Amino acid sequence: MKKLLCLIGGAMLAMSAQSQKISIKPFDINDRIPDLPLTNVINYQDTVASLSSFSNKLIILDFWTTHCGPCIAMFPKEEALQKANAGKLQFILVTFDGTEKVNKFFHTWDSTHNMHLSMPIVTHDRLLRRLFKFKYIPHYVWISPNGKVLAQTSDKFINQATITDILNQIDTEHARMKKQNWPANMYGFPRPKFDFLKILKIAE
Numbered sequence: 076m077k078k079l080l081c082l083i084g085g086a087m088l089a090m091s092a093q094s095q096k097i098s099i100k101p102f103d104i105n106d107r108i109p110d111l112p113l114t115n116v117i118n119y120q121d122t123v124a125s126l127s128s129f130s131n132k133l134i135i136l137d138f139w140t141t142h143c144g145p146c147i148a149m150f151p152k153e154e155a156l157q158k159a160n161a162g163k164l165q166f167i168l169v170t171f172d173g174t175e176k177v178n179k180f181f182h183t184w185d186s187t188h189n190m191h192l193s194m195p196i197v198t199h200d201r202l203l204r205r206l207f208k209f210k211y212i213p214h215y216v217w218i219s220p221n222g223k224v225l226a227q228t229s230d231k232f233i234n235q236a237t238i239t240d241i242l243n244q245i246d247t248e249h250a251r252m253k254k255q256n257w258p259a260n261m262y263g264f265p266r267p268k269f270d271f272l273k274i275l276k277i278a279e
Contacts, residue, residue: 101205101206101207101208102206102207102224103208103224104224104225104226104227105223105224106223106224107221107222107223107224107265108126108206108222108223108224108264109222109264109265109266109267109268110126110127110222110264110265110266110267111125111126111203111206111267112124112125112202113125113126113167113195113203114197114199114202115174115198115199116195116196116197116198117174117177117178117195117196117198118181118192118193118194118195118196119195119196125264126222126264127263127264129165129167130220130263130264132162132164132165132220133163133164133165133217133218133219133220133225133241133245134165134167134217134218134220135153135165135166135167135215135216135218136167136169136203136207136215136216136218137149137153137166137167137168137194137213137214138169138170138203138204138207138209138212138214138215139168139170139212139213140170140171140172140212141170141172141176141177141180143212145213145230146212146213149213149230149233150168150184150192151188151190152233153166153194153233154166154192154193156233156234156235156238157193157194158193159235160238160242163242164238164242165194167194167196168192168194168195168196168197169196169197169200169204170196170197170198171199171200171201171204172198172199173198173199174199176198177196177198181196207224207227208227209227211229213230214227214228214229215227215228215229215230215233217241219245219248220245220262221262221263222263222264225241225244249262
């Protein structure tokens with residue numbers, strides 16, 4: 076019995092040690108990403124969501140912080156572009172700043188600019204910034220309606236011409252998939268094989 080308990084204990088220690096080595100490999104262009112969870116969301120109908128909550132749209136993740144002047148300067152432009160491409164485009168603002176700090180920031184921002192942004196905001200982000208490679212902000216990740224990473228860019232490419240080009244590419248690919256009778260599960264975000272939040276907690 077003691078021998079059996081020792082074997083079980085040894086196996087559990089080995090599994091624990093192995094779990095500590097888990098690392099999250101960032102996604103790259105052309106990778107098809109799963110339906111990632113979005114937590115600590117404000118300026119949205121709920122505090123939790125996922126990428127599929129904005130299905131059938133081109134999603135642009137905007138990584139920013141409350142101390143990044145160039146990031147903040149882009150908000151009115153992003154809001155205008157989202158309205159101009161309603162139903163086809165969704166900006167999601169992502170920051171590692173805490174919810175209280177972000178709420179306070181936007182309270183002041185709304186008053187100063189006499190407008191309220193409609194874009195959802197992911198606060199206190201620990202996951203998304205580790206799933207995409209970047210050094211500088213603002214940083215933008217362009218994701219197709221079926222979860223494919225199309226591009227990672229600076230704010231230079233956030234304009235109507237680039238958005239129109241990307242939307243046309245998406246329509247062309249969708250038509251090709253439909254013509255070739257691709258499986259139905261290739262039209263939307265795949266289900267995640269892992270609990271990303273749990274993996275992140277182990278990896279920290």
